[in-house]
Amino acid sequence: MNYYSEIKNELINNEITKKVKDYSKNKSDLTTYYNVGKLLSEAGKHYSDGIINEYSKRLTNELGKGYSKRNLWLMLRLFKLREKMQTVSALLSWSHYVELLSIDNIDEINYYIMITEQQNLSVRQLREKIKNKEYERLDDTTKDKLTNNTTPVVTDFIKNPIAIKNNTSKEIISEKILQKVILENIPSFLDELGTGFTFIRNEYKIKIGNKYNYIDLLLYNIEFNCYVVVELKVTEFKKEHIGQIEIYMNYIDKTLRKINQDKTIGIIICKKDNKFIMEYCSDDRILAREYIEI
Numbered sequence: 576m577n578y579y580s581e582i583k584n585e586l587i588n589n590e591i592t593k594k595v596k597d598y599s600k601n602k603s604d605l606t607t608y609y610n611v612g613k614l615l616s617e618a619g620k621h622y623s624d625g626i627i628n629e630y631s632k633r634l635t636n637e638l639g640k641g642y643s644k645r646n647l648w649l650m651l652r653l654f655k656l657r658e659k660m661q662t663v664s665a666l667l668s669w670s671h672y673v674e675l676l677s678i679d680n681i682d683e684i685n686y687y688i689m690i691t692e693q694q695n696l697s698v699r700q701l702r703e704k705i706k707n708k709e710y711e712r713l714d715d716t717t718k719d720k721l722t723n724n725t726t727p728v729v730t731d732f733i734k735n736p737i738a739i740k741n742n743t744s745k746e747i748i749s750e751k752i753l754q755k756v757i758l759e760n761i762p763s764f765l766d767e768l769g770t771g772f773t774f775i776r777n778e779y780k781i782k783i784g785n786k787y788n789y790i791d792l793l794l795y796n797i798e799f800n801c802y803v804v805v806e807l808k809v810t811e812f813k814k815e816h817i818g819q820i821e822i823y824m825n826y827i828d829k830t831l832r833k834i835n836q837d838k839t840i841g842i843i844i845c846k847k848d849n850k851f852i853m854e855y856c857s858d859d860r861i862l863a864r865e866y867i868e869i
Contacts, residue, residue, distance in 0.1 A: 576617075578614050578615075578617065578618035578626075579618075579630055579633065581614050582611050582614050582615070582618075582630060582634070583634065583637065583638070585607050585610050585611050585614070586607065586611065586634065586638060586642070587638070588607070589603050589604065589607035590638075601665055601667075601668050601669070602665045604668070604669045605653075605663055605665065605669060605672070608649075608650040608653055608669060609650070609653055609654055609657060609663070611647070611650045611654075612650040612651045612652070612653050612654025612655070613654045615627060615630070615647060615650065615651045615654070616651060616654055616655065618630075619651075627644055627647045627648060627651070628644055630642075630647060631643055631644040631646075631647050634647075649672070649673055649676050652676045653672060653676060656676070656681065656684070659681040660681065660684060660685060660688065664688055664691075664692055666691070666692050666695075667688060667691055667692070668698070670698045671691060671696075671698055671701055674687075674698060674701050674702050674705060675687055675688070675701075675705075678705070680710075682710075682718060682721065682722055683710045683711075685721070686710045686713075686721055687701060687704065687705065687710065689721075690704070690709075690770075693770060694766075694770070707738050709734060712734040712735050712736060712738070713731075713732065713734065713735070714731070714735060716731070717731040717732065728799070729769070729771075729796050729798075729799035729801060729837075729840060730769075730840065731769065732768070732769030732770060733767070733768050733769055733842075734767050734768075737764075737767045737768075737844070738763075738767055739753075739756060739757060739760070739763075739764060739767070740756070740759075740760040740763050740764075741756045742756075742759065742760065743755070743756060743759065747809060748809065749809055750791065750807045750808065750809055753807045753809060753844070754777055754791055754792070754807055757792070757807075758777060761774050765794070768794075768803075768842075769796075770798055771796045771797045771798030771799060772794050772795075772796050772797075772803065773794060773795050773796070773797060774792070774794055775793040775794060775795055775802075776793055777791060777792050777793075778790070778791070779792075779793040781823070781826050781827075781830075783822065783826060788823070790804055790805075790806070790823050790827075791805055791806050791807045792804075792805035792807070793805075793827070799837060800835070800836050800837050801832075801836055801837035801838060801839060801840060802827045802828075802831060802832060802836070802839040802840075803839065803840050803841070803842065804820060804823045804824050804827060804839055804840070804841045804842070805841075805842045805844070806819065806820045806823070806841070806842070806843050806844070807844050807845075808843065808844065808845035809845070810845065811845070812843075812845045816843050816845060817843070820841040820843055821841070823841070824838075824839040824840070824841045827839045
């Protein structure tokens, strides 16, 4: 078999398809590059690893830019990983896969494919999540669930540590400042918690006895059908923080939660050893995570 001619024909046909059938560009790209990767794999067995370098030079001379040694390597990589991927999604462009194919962990690749589909991520957004090591900040239990296709729960995708963007010049020395930093980047903060989280309001006013209290952040998770109470602390963790958030959670359950909704969960973000974390308590609806600024 003339592997070079087969590869060249695949690429030429793909260019024609993209010009004639605009709607099928992405599918054509992925199919073509998979087929090219397969041919490169077979050619490498008959010749040597240097075949990519040779074919890259010839294709560039005859077809123009776009067929660098790296691009051909990525096509080969797509072919080799295809059987291990949960899917090669047509919802992701080739540019998305370029970001993913340098990752060694196939479970990590599958995770980013999943969230790119779910959240309709642009290439830039996907790149940012990879840069911020989002997969690495998932609990091992969550990673096992993803590998085994086990149904997740609302708390599974809360990152550890949570990355909070601070685009201000302000040092976080008070709950008010921490709240302001979060509110200025609320979509990013909600993404750190997982999927389905929506913002209701900050400083949510509640009346307990004759006294008014204010929940720092009140959220709702559409996917898991429950309220989420978030309390912010910039002091060392104290046991009374747990008592406080439990009162708030119980209040929301009694006054806002409907019979068809799940129980409210709570998040305490507090300071410990110059880091912000979320502390565990006996109530498994209250979670623990570190907090880092990015």
